[in-house]
Amino acid sequence: MHATIPFDREYQNATGRPIPHLPNHPITHPPIPPHPRPLAPATLSPMSSITTFSDLPSEQGRHELSIPIGDGRSRPSLPVRFHRGAALHPLLAVTAMVHGDEYEGFGGVLQLWKRIERRRISGSVLMLPVCNSAAARAATRRTPDALDGLDLARVFPGSARGSFTRRLARRIWDLVAPADVLVDLHSGGAGYEYLPMTGFYRARDREIAECFPIRTLWKIPSNPGVLSYELVRRGRRAMGTEFAGEARSDPRGVAACTKGLLRIMHHLKMIAAPPRATAIQRRRLLTKTSYQLTDRSGWFVRSVAPGQRIVRRQPIGEWIDEDLNRSTLTCRDAGTVTAVRTLPRVDAGDYLVVTGR
Template sequence: MHITPRNFEILGKSIKPGENKTIELNIAKLHTMTELKVPIIVTRSHIDGPTVLLTAGLHGDELTGIEIVRQIIRKGINQPKCGTIICMPLVNIFGFVNQARDFPDGRDLNRVFPGSANGSLASRFAYRIMQDVIPVTDYIIDFHAGGRSRFNAPQIRIEPNNDELDELAQAFSTQFILYSNNIEGSFRTECDKLGKKYLLFEGGKSLDINSEIIEEGLQGTMRILNKLNMLNDTFKAKTPNNSICIENSTWIRAQYSGLLHNFTLNGTYVKTGDLLGKITDPYGQVEEPILAPNDGYIICENQASIVFQGDAVYHISTKLLNE
């Protein structure tokens, strides 16, 4: 584990022991010539220790994660007992301004890592993060939400067969741990390649702020900081519950276009053949049930009122760990 040096530096700025400093990462200018800067809030203890990075808003429309990191700062949870906590509440400021997922060049920032110094706008920004921020970190918690209308039950996603990540995910202790392989070009993949311990938190949906998901994120973060002996004595995380570990999962897709009626609470365990919802037409002629294809937990539901044939409507576990 990397121990925060006494002369801790990030983006060419030095942060002394016990100091709080906001550093601005200048990423680009709008077409109006207005500069866009990403604030990075760095808080150091007087006591040496690990460095934890908290990021949100990699997709600019995922507001719940932004609010989780904002509250961590506002409540002072980012004041560590030892080590350093770096907060980037809003990574994709372009998307946030436009209430959109992607960068203005149409690229998904979470598919262009590690980026390039001479690539697209999104690629250049990813490159800056990997070059200027990630090298000084040890642990990363990256907060995400589902796409529009897709509400994720609170879950930590990690790659399989990694004992240390599994231990950290258990410490975070949200409702589900989902084991999933890394995706090429993702932030998670590149952090893992560098040996950084990365947890991806998923909860809620985009363009939405959900208080229950926020509380899950806050409590999980405090439990991680407590495990690392970094949680300030002012705070006490709630006792963790045992997470449900999901090894495999699949999407249930709409067989018809129409109005979607959902009967199943997110996070619910269902049995094969259970009625999850139905799809109807506007004229009273069609009413098609959506049935569970297997026993499992519903870990994401489509909350749209209208769906099209082939749309993902439920994400269901197909195999639990050690099942």
């Protein structure tokens, strides 16, 4: 009995009969040649592994690198992008996804890598788009509990002999500490919505923060264990940003990151022309930050939004305890709302509202 090849309609229509073939000898087709992959830029080096700052390539060009963490199999490596110009310095270091659920900075770093691909650069740019790969893969703020459950943004400069997150912090620290300027990009993550802010610690770094096309300037509070703060304590230049959040990648935040980084490169005389940016007529400077924490677990349904001005004892949302009893929460400190908890479920120690003035 002959078999019929259903898809060969042309032959069957032309002859009035199906194509005969033996059941044990199926028709074969010549293999389809693979689609040619686009050529990488001539200056892009093959992926290689490094362990310290001294391992960074000395050759001009673009380098895709990685830093192994742990055994390199069960634990993720740290991806690094390094664009070396005619000289190593000035060296701009950019970090993103220190928390694994913050995406605007991640998108901004990738856009920067693309935008400077064919630019002539004086100095070098060191980019760490995914600082905590373990948290990023789990889409969580902290390192997964299976490794140690720590917050990478609270353990710098880290320890070479500590747990996973502390060792990761040490690897990042050793890589970025020699930079002339560090920009640490953050956002609200899965649990918060932030007012877009560009922040600095010392007056001399305000001019770097002002490179970002963001109205709100923020004097970042001292917070031990934060990468940018620990570098500033040691005399380095560093700043940070906050964008949106809610585990989204807001295109406006990504664009602001990219433009800000390019303008910093222009400020450092690394590139000839900065990108166009909308002039900000009047900036808002917030010098004091207040966190309103909760000491219990339950649910919080907010009634305020970032950028809103609030006064003491003004309602900020509804509290629902574990027994489903409901009450109204009020603000403890007046000011401009810079961040608010948007994920309803909260645990003791979480902050509900952040205000600045």
